[in-house]
Amino acid sequence: MREALLLAQRARDMGEVPIGAVLVRDGDVLGEGWNCPISRCDPSAHAEVMALRAAASRVGNYRLPGATLYVTLEPCVMCAGAILHARLARVVFGALDPKGGAAGSVFTVLGTERLNHRVEVQGGCLGEACGEVLQLFFQERRRDSAGPSGYQTVGYRTVLYTLAEVLGRALSARGDKLVTAESCTGGWLAQAITAVPGSSGWFERGFVVYSNASKCELLGVRAETLARFGAVSTETAAEMAEGALQASHADVSVAITGIAGPAGGTAEKPAGTICLAWRGGPQPPHARVFEIDGTREGVRRQAVVAALEGLIERLGTGA
Numbered sequence: 001m002r003e004a005l006l007l008a009q010r011a012r013d014m015g016e017v018p019i020g021a022v023l024v025r026d027g028d029v030l031g032e033g034w035n036c037p038i039s040r041c042d043p044s045a046h047a048e049v050m051a052l053r054a055a056a057s058r059v060g061n062y063r064l065p066g067a068t069l070y071v072t073l074e075p076c077v078m079c080a081g082a083i084l085h086a087r088l089a090r091v092v093f094g095a096l097d098p099k100g101g102a103a104g105s106v107f108t109v110l111g112t113e114r115l116n117h118r119v120e121v122q123g124g125c126l127g128e129a130c131g132e133v134l135q136l137f138f139q140e141r142r143r144d145s146a147g148p149s150g151y152q153t154v155g156y157r158t159v160l161y162t163l164a165e166v167l168g169r170a171l172s173a174r175g176d177k178l179v180t181a182e183s184c185t186g187g188w189l190a191q192a193i194t195a196v197p198g199s200s201g202w203f204e205r206g207f208v209v210y211s212n213a214s215k216c217e218l219l220g221v222r223a224e225t226l227a228r229f230g231a232v233s234t235e236t237a238a239e240m241a242e243g244a245l246q247a248s249h250a251d252v253s254v255a256i257t258g259i260a261g262p263a264g265g266t267a268e269k270p271a272g273t274i275c276l277a278w279r280g281g282p283q284p285p286h287a288r289v290f291e292i293d294g295t296r297e298g299v300r301r302q303a304v305v306a307a308l309e310g311l312i313e314r315l316g317t318g319a
């Protein structure tokens with residue numbers, strides 16, 4: 001269900017109502033889906049249907065007997081129908097949907113004895129968290145309709161906040177502290193983290209190292225590394241992450257360096273190229289390049305999202 005919650009965030013990232021679904025059989029994830037009818041211009045693109053489609057095409061069978069679907073919200077009538085057609089064994093959902101739920105709230109399509117296939121249904125799994133994500137989304141959207149900013153931006157702000165909150169729980173559960181080293185995001189990651197009350201318990205410090213000189217002076221990035229691979233490289237990101245750990249009292253670090261654009265790109269490293277590196281925690285050091293499409297703000301925002309998601313991936317959700 002935690003996985004489904006993270007997928008719900010992806011829907012929210014796209015300005016869609018945040019609902020996520022994961023289909024599992026014998027411990028294997030067969031398919032994932034998140035709500036995306038607006039962006040796909042497809043009224044049937046609910047999280048459950050997307051997960052069913054992904055799973056069916058993966059296993060090459062439109063029937064998925066024995067599988068369990070985890071979804072953050074009680075399925076609607078359409079999804080309940082699709083679930084029955086797919087012959088799933090079990091549905092576990094998070095929040096109840098008093099406006100359209102088909103697992104008992106409004107209709108009882110799932111779990112009825114009158115149909116030829118019966119699905120075991122369990123509701124209320126992480127129900128509070130699942131409901132909260134939806135509530136926050138609608139609250140933000142209402143607030144936004146009164147103001148001048150686009151609700152996509154407000155949606156993103158909520159995504160960052162939610163991710164930072166989840167990360168805080170994970171770090172607290174481990175008793176670890178975090179240090180950030182940011183170049184192109186200029187402290188946005190630290191801002192997102194410190195927006196969470198109580199973050200002083202798990203956020204140690206943040207470095208903003210915009211110039212090459214500051215990367216060397218504050219984080220010990222080697223001049224040879226910068227000269228050979230460039231400031232925007234996984235090598236530099238890795239040295240930033242390592243240097244941040246050395247220069248702080250933190251246990252876990254993340255580093256961001258990139259070309260936010262619109263200028264500054266090359267054929268080899270176009271604008272939108274972002275390099276991230278992570279250190280500490282239960283996983284080995286890791287660095288990764290992202291090619292992000294978007295405006296300067298969009299690239300920077302997505303770099304922050306990727307940094308937070310990478311940390312959560314390393315540390316778990318702390319739930």
Ligand SMILES: [Zn+2]
Pocket residue numbers: 046047048075076077078079080
């Ligand atoms: Zn649905």
